[in-house]
Amino acid sequence: MNATSTPSGNQAGTLSANPSGGRPYLAIPGPSVIPDPVLQAMHRPSPNIYAGELLSLTDSLIPDLKALAGTQHFVAIYISNGHGAWEAALMNTLQPGDKVLVPASGRFAIGWAEMANALGIETEILDFGTAAAWDLDKVATRLAADPSHEIKAVLGVHVDTSSSIRNDVAALRAVMDTAQHPALLMTDCIASLGCDRFEMDAWGVDVMVSACQKGLMTPAGVSFVFFNDKAAAARAKLPRVSRYWDWTPRATPQEFYQYFGGTAPTHHLYGLRAALDLIHREGVEAVWARHARLAAAVWAACEAWGNIADPAQGLRLNVSDPSLRSHAVTALHLPAPRASDLRHWLEQNLGLTLGIGLGLAPSDSPAWHGHFRLGHMGHVNGHMIMGLLGGINAGLLALDIPHGAGALTAAASVLAKPD
Numbered sequence: 001m002n003a004t005s006t007p008s009g010n011q012a013g014t015l016s017a018n019p020s021g022g023r024p025y026l027a028i029p030g031p032s033v034i035p036d037p038v039l040q041a042m043h044r045p046s047p048n049i050y051a052g053e054l055l056s057l058t059d060s061l062i063p064d065l066k067a068l069a070g071t072q073h074f075v076a077i078y079i080s081n082g083h084g085a086w087e088a089a090l091m092n093t094l095q096p097g098d099k100v101l102v103p104a105s106g107r108f109a110i111g112w113a114e115m116a117n118a119l120g121i122e123t124e125i126l127d128f129g130t131a132a133a134w135d136l137d138k139v140a141t142r143l144a145a146d147p148s149h150e151i152k153a154v155l156g157v158h159v160d161t162s163s164s165i166r167n168d169v170a171a172l173r174a175v176m177d178t179a180q181h182p183a184l185l186m187t188d189c190i191a192s193l194g195c196d197r198f199e200m201d202a203w204g205v206d207v208m209v210s211a212c213q214k215g216l217m218t219p220a221g222v223s224f225v226f227f228n229d230k231a232a233a234a235r236a237k238l239p240r241v242s243r244y245w246d247w248t249p250r251a252t253p254q255e256f257y258q259y260f261g262g263t264a265p266t267h268h269l270y271g272l273r274a275a276l277d278l279i280h281r282e283g284v285e286a287v288w289a290r291h292a293r294l295a296a297a298v299w300a301a302c303e304a305w306g307n308i309a310d311p312a313q314g315l316r317l318n319v320s321d322p323s324l325r326s327h328a329v330t331a332l333h334l335p336a337p338r339a340s341d342l343r344h345w346l347e348q349n350l351g352l353t354l355g356i357g358l359g360l361a362p363s364d365s366p367a368w369h370g371h372f373r374l375g376h377m378g379h380v381n382g383h384m385i386m387g388l389l390g391g392i393n394a395g396l397l398a399l400d401i402p403h404g405a406g407a408l409t410a411a412a413s414v415l416a417k418p419d
């Protein structure tokens with residue numbers, strides 16, 4: 001540090017007594033914070049993949065994954081990220097020329113549709129923009145206009161991590177039932193599983209895809225496709241399914257290697273076991289309630305910060321209706337380029353990393369620097385969220401970004417409120 005830098009900072013905006021050491025905090029919407037018990041469970045030599053502990057450990061994951069998803073039916077595990085699970089779900093249910101309907105509330109729904117399209121599946125997107133939930137009247141109208149049932153599946157993203165919209169999956173099912181439409185209901189719960197309430201069987205979901213690096217708190221690399229008997233019947237009718245993506249041997253293995261179509265993702269399985277134990281110990285209802293409470297604290301702070309004379313100059317939640325907001329991720333606007341400035345300042349000065357904006361503006365446009373996201377999924381608690389919010393408050397002050405007062409008190413009040 002040279003002698004001319006002031007105590008409050010230098011030209012790059014970096015504090016001279018820089019408090020960014022200590023444990024870093026990655027507050028992006030996936031991968032999420034990995035709990036110490038998960039890290040410790042993975043820190044071991046390679047186990048035998050032909051006999052012994054790994055085999056029984058893997059068997060033990062299946063009922064726990066199904067319980068978390070709220071299904072009594074099947075789960076197939078893949079060594080892939082969420083994109084692999086997207087592809088697996090499509091490969092096992094549809095063939096080129098089939099048609100799917102995709103109600104979209106953000107970039108991830110569009111991404112799943114693009115993947116279907118690349119597989120030769122005809123995709124029809126009902127695009128509701130980046131700040132609105134599914135318009136189910138429009139979905140109903142579209143299904144009613146399909147008397148010959150050309151639409152074979154409806155693909156819906158439960159929580160779209162780009163917009164932080166949380167869609168009503170049970171209501172989508174009700175619309176499909178009212179239309180007496182036989183299409184499969186397939187949902188992406190990659191961001192929501194283990195964060196936002198989800199009940200696969202009770203909500204009438206036929207196929208659900210998820211991955212391990214968000215609510216399941218495990219390093220990226222393992223994904224899941226849950227499916228019921230109706231989806232299994234669709235699979236049985238296909239003339240062929242790629243051997244690797246075929247979910248049948250994975251969900252009903254006769255031999256251990258069939259779980260994974262080859263070598264097991266050994267260390268991920270240990271990590272996942274530890275993560276599921278954490279969820280089980282807390283109780284899934286309590287996990288959902290914790291996410292709801294922490295999300296409400298985040299929103300309270302953001303609303304207070306945004307409460308200024310000219311709201312266009314300040315912070316704004318992407319989703320205005322709280323009932324449509326995810327409990328796992330929050331997308332925010334701040335006039336460009338201040339969102340990027342804030343992210344950079346927090347990383348350089350406080351050891352705190354926020355998520356980039358996704359899908360709310362083209363990534364090569366100046367407007368892209370007007371969005372960011374907070375991940376509050378998985379292994380997070382009240383003191384971490386207060387640290388996250390306190391850090392942002394420091395950044396708003398340091399960068400002279402206009403903001404309303406009382407944000408941290410508003411968040412603390414949410415955490416202090418009796419049930």
Ligand SMILES: *Cc1c(COP(=O)(O)O)cnc(C)c1O
Pocket residue numbers: 030081082083084108157159160161188189190191211220
């Ligand atoms: C993270 C995410 C994905 C993509 O998962 P990858 O593991 O990055 O392939 C898809 N959909 C949603 C809703 C997500 O949050």
